[in-house]
Amino acid sequence: MNLIDQFLSIRKYTESICEPLQTEDYVVQPVEDVSPPKWHLGHTTWFFETFILKPHAANYREYNPEYNFVFNSYYETVGARVIRTDRGNLSRPSVNEIYQYRHYVDEAMTNFLSHSITEEITELLILGFNHEQQHQELLLTDIKYILGNNPLFPVYSAEWKEHEEIKNQANLITINEGVYEIGFKGEGFCFDNELNKHKVYLQDYQISTEPENNGTYLDFIKAGGYTNFNYWHAEGWDWVQKNGINAPMYWHEINGEWFNYTYAGLLPINPAYPVTHISYYEAYAFASWKGMRLPTEFEWEVAAQQFNWGKRWEWTESAYLPYPGFSKAPGAIGEYNGKFMVNQKVLRGASVATPKGHGRITYRNFFHPHLRWQFTGIRLAK
Incomplete structure (x- = not known):
């Protein structure tokens, strides 16, 4: 699988995790350790924009300069940011706006990767892949916390196989x-x-x-x-x-x-x-x-x-x-x-x-x- 296909596959899987959600589910932050799903969608997009497109893509135009403050997680080097406990207070940008942001960056990344890139940028790209995969795991567990602390105990997905029996005798x-x-x-x-x-x-x-x-x-x-x-x-x-x-x-x-x-x-x-x-x-x-x-x-x-x-x-x-x-x-x-x-x-x-x-x-x-x-x-x- 080439780099473009790897990139698009990983990005698509992140969004597929969110498919069972209602719009209201995207915004909730019950505790400090759990981030709203829409923040994960924005932060993983910000990562590619900040570390690959802005410094390396010629004539790239930043989607929204204010997003650096909203979606920076803990990178002191990159500047000020919304503190972690306030991520659930971000009613704006909306869920639709964040998906538009993802589409904009994905299109720019696809165009950027259609040209040859250096070994250094390739290493950054692979780090970005693994970074988004880490957030896929966090996204799934954060969604479970959000829904699992709802008194209605709503179903996320009846098809998701969360458990597997331990069939072998422990030795x-x-x-x-x-x-x-x-x-x-x-x-x-x-x-x-x-x-x-x-x-x-x-x-x-x-x-x-x-x-x-x-x-x-x-x-x-x-x-x-x-x-x-x-x-x-x-x-x-x-x-x-x-x-x-x-x-x-x-x-x-x-x-x-x-x-x-x-x-x-x-x-x-x-x-x-x-x-x-x-x-x-x-x-x-x-x-x-x-x-x-x-x-x-x-x-x-x-x-x-x-x-x-x-x-x-x-x-x-x-x-x-x-x-x-x-x-x-x-x-x-x-x-x-x-x-x-x-x-x-x-x-x-x-x-x-x-x-x-x-x-x-x-x-x-x-x-x-x-x-x-x-x-x-x-x-x-x-």
Whole structure:
């Protein structure tokens, strides 16, 4: 597939995610971490306009200079921006205007890519592809939060397959003590936080071949997992107490039975599905209850070729830190990952919301320990 086809395919998929929405759904921002769908549509368009068209396309005319303020996410180098918590207050530009903006930039990009481009611009373009794919995942999970916090529990799409049964028996595989290579290697794209390839020493350990499922997590709830402080970090226990947490996000106990909100609406809990929408605090407490622990990101990566992954982003015991030799790129692109390497935990794998071909064993996702609106799950080690 050539660059134009790749670009148009990715752009079309973003818009297809929004097809089931009503116009009102595009504007909602229930919490700071969730952005309105129309903001995602505008921001991913702004990325191509700002980093490719404006500096590199001859005679390109910016669609609307005010959009830089509206759709810049966190790039200090690029200038002032609407603060994240105010994205839901943007009744204008309208949804139709944002789709017109996308069409304008897509047409300009198609024209630009019909001519030869340098290797440097190609690298920026590939980063833009991966950036939009990251937002496709965020868009899906943000839509779920928006609809899942609507008291009517509206259906997003009955055809969307959010869950897949864990059919295989979970077993522990053993990884022998030794020195192993970690980090991206080979050809193709990776983010800067996957570099540089380096060696780590690991003790003997065991790790589960499958993620934990709803049935086992229900056992944790019934055993008083949310009422026994012994399983929790002090910070996690404080989070449980202050927020009245007693189950994963989207779980609801109705007349003694457990249900969870899915893209297909409110459905009974299926014990065989992998548990999801779990915070790091909950993952740690569950592991403690089981007499086990979470793997480090290095243990996860070394073992990943031997187990089933990709259903859920899996919490690890590792802090999000730079690899040896990590360096940020100059300018705005250098703000992509490095400045977030503090107070966050690494997640490994992928999820049902991850675009096809976007996940890889070395991919490092990262979130604060209390967050759970993403498809986050648990794999245990010992």
